Amino acid sequence: MKLYTYDPAPNPMRLNLFLKYKGIDIDTQQVDLGTLEQHSDEYGAINPARTVPALVLDGGDLLTEVIGQCVYLEALHPDKPLMGSTPLEQAEVISWDHKIFLQGMAAIADIFRNGHPAFKDRAMPGPLKLPQIPELCERGKLRLEAFWPMIEVQLGKHPWIAGDNFSFADIDLYCLVQFAGWIKEGIPEDCANVQAWYSRAEAELG
Ligand SMILES: N[C@@H](CCC(=O)N[C@@H](CS)C(=O)NCC(=O)O)C(=O)O
Missing domain, CATH: 1.20.1050.10 (Glutathione S-transferase Yfyf (Class Pi); Chain A, domain 2)
Structure with a gap:
């Protein structure tokens, strides 16, 4: 699994706090929104929506929405539940x-x-x-x-x-x-x- 993100931005912060709270560690690469790196050909090939955070799963599937990323990760890491237990x-x-x-x-x-x-x-x-x-x-x-x-x-x-x-x-x-x-x-x-x-x-x- 690989996470493309840009730590200072608000949506990446949503996912970062979720990961930190649950103690999940993911291989991460920063995409510098300050220099518009999200519009590079290289990043466009990874995430055509050109937003961060983007999570590429081991099978190659791409999750571009923080809510979807959290639902997925919660299912893999149910300890310290953050998405509700009932x-x-x-x-x-x-x-x-x-x-x-x-x-x-x-x-x-x-x-x-x-x-x-x-x-x-x-x-x-x-x-x-x-x-x-x-x-x-x-x-x-x-x-x-x-x-x-x-x-x-x-x-x-x-x-x-x-x-x-x-x-x-x-x-x-x-x-x-x-x-x-x-x-x-x-x-x-x-x-x-x-x-x-x-x-x-x-x-x-x-
Ligand atoms: N719908 C996405 C939103 C992601 C998003 O808008 N990310 C912003 C950073 S906070 C972004 O990638 N901005 C790129 C840009 O402004 O070009 C989600 O819910 O995760």
């Missing part, structure tokens, strides 16, 4: 992770990629040349404003985002907080449950 827990982990990714991460990505000059004509990851749409920055801010109260309510009911156990959804929420720093945003001061969760998550991740 059918209901598994459904809650995937459901909350989906909300975090689509309603939070994607909003931050919209703000970041549609506003930063380095992403001119690269508003989305991948091979397509897509123009920036400045209005998406404003829309992203509105989406983020609605995101935090939803998380605050959930963390008032449970210690972890998907229930009683720390999970991959917590890892994704933790990565979201790091990514929010890139657009100079953080956990709102009036979200006391999220602030308390963050301290617990930091301790859990060591």
Whole structure:
């Protein structure tokens, strides 16, 4: 198995924290997004989606989505479960992770990629040349404003985002907080449950 990644980027961080928590070691090669190495012919031959992280399995199959990579690795390494241990827990982990990714991460990505000059004509990851749409920055801010109260309510009911156990959804929420720093945003001061969760998550991740 071989992992192609770029440690400083948000999606690689999602997988890295999963691997570290479970103590999984994989042969790894960095693909430097800073020098646009993802658009080299060599990397395009490995991952035509030109994103990281990409996991090439021993049989040659390619997994390009962090959620798919984690589902696969959890099945191989069930100790310290992060994807839920019962059918209901598994459904809650995937459901909350989906909300975090689509309603939070994607909003931050919209703000970041549609506003930063380095992403001119690269508003989305991948091979397509897509123009920036400045209005998406404003829309992203509105989406983020609605995101935090939803998380605050959930963390008032449970210690972890998907229930009683720390999970991959917590890892994704933790990565979201790091990514929010890139657009100079953080956990709102009036979200006391999220602030308390963050301290617990930091301790859990060591
Ligand atoms: N859908 C992928 C997203 C992967 C992704 O967007 N990775 C970013 C780094 S955070 C990337 O490869 N960006 C390349 C680019 O911006 O050209 C997943 O869920 O894993």
